Amino acid sequence: LLLFAFKDIKQAYDNIKTTPVEIDKKSYWLFNLFHMQFGIFQSILDIILPLFLFLNNLTFQSVTIVMALIEVCKIGANILAKIFVKKNLRIVSVLISLSVMIASCFIVMFVRNTLVLYICSCCLGISFPLLFVPMFSLFTKKVVKDNNQFEGMAERDVYIFAGRDILYVPYFVVPDLVVQFVIGIICSVGLGITSAKLISKQQD
Numbered sequence: 001l002l003l004f005a006f007k008d009i010k011q012a013y014d015n016i017k018t019t020p021v022e023i024d025k026k027s028y029w030l031f032n033l034f035h036m037q038f039g040i041f042q043s044i045l046d047i048i049l050p051l052f053l054f055l056n057n058l059t060f061q062s063v064t065i066v067m068a069l070i071e072v073c074k075i076g077a078n079i080l081a082k083i084f085v086k087k088n089l090r091i092v093s094v095l096i097s098l099s100v101m102i103a104s105c106f107i108v109m110f111v112r113n114t115l116v117l118y119i120c121s122c123c124l125g126i127s128f129p130l131l132f133v134p135m136f137s138l139f140t141k142k143v144v145k146d147n148n149q150f151e152g153m154a155e156r157d158v159y160i161f162a163g164r165d166i167l168y169v170p171y172f173v174v175p176d177l178v179v180q181f182v183i184g185i186i187c188s189v190g191l192g193i194t195s196a197k198l199i200s201k202q203q204d
Contacts, residue, residue, distance in 0.1 A: 033194050038132075
């Protein structure tokens with residue numbers, strides 16, 4: 001499939017490359033900061049949470065069931081997030097996401113009841129699309145407007161991976177996954193501030 005699409009992709013890249021467009025790099029610093037924090041948010045859900053559940057006496061089968069439930073929750077949350085975006089309520093979607101993220105991380109840190117861990121895990125799953133969909137749509141609008149699709153997307157991935165590294169490094173100092181959830185709570189506050197600024201800039 002990629003072989004068939006290669007010619008069109010190359011042509012699109014050449015068109016963008018040869019089009020003289022001046023890009024204000026400073027206008028992307030907020031997006032870069034957002035994506036670094038988003039990398040932390042994503043890793044907590046995809047890596048830290050399953051590992052944490054397994055280490056807290058949940059069987060491999062139980063963790064697999066939880067992760068499957070999370071994916072189902074994500075589908076519903078994706079649909080809800082799209083509705084928020086269409087109604088120009090990005091900030092509402094983001095605030096719901098981060099409130100759920102903070103509350104779930106806080107509960108997971110102190111409660112070891114299996115049912116509660118299941119519920120919090122599903123809540124974390126819901127919070128992910130509610131943040132990702134509105135902010136990614138905002139970012140794609142920005143890079144398309146600036147004719148900066150290739151470099152913008154590549155730079156986005158760099159900052160997301162950098163955020164993941166920031167999350168993992170403290171574990172070598174304090175080998176306790178609870179620390180990662182504390183970082184997640186701090187990161188959620190940062191995501192709320194950067195998201196609000198990015199959304200308000202788009203509305204200006």
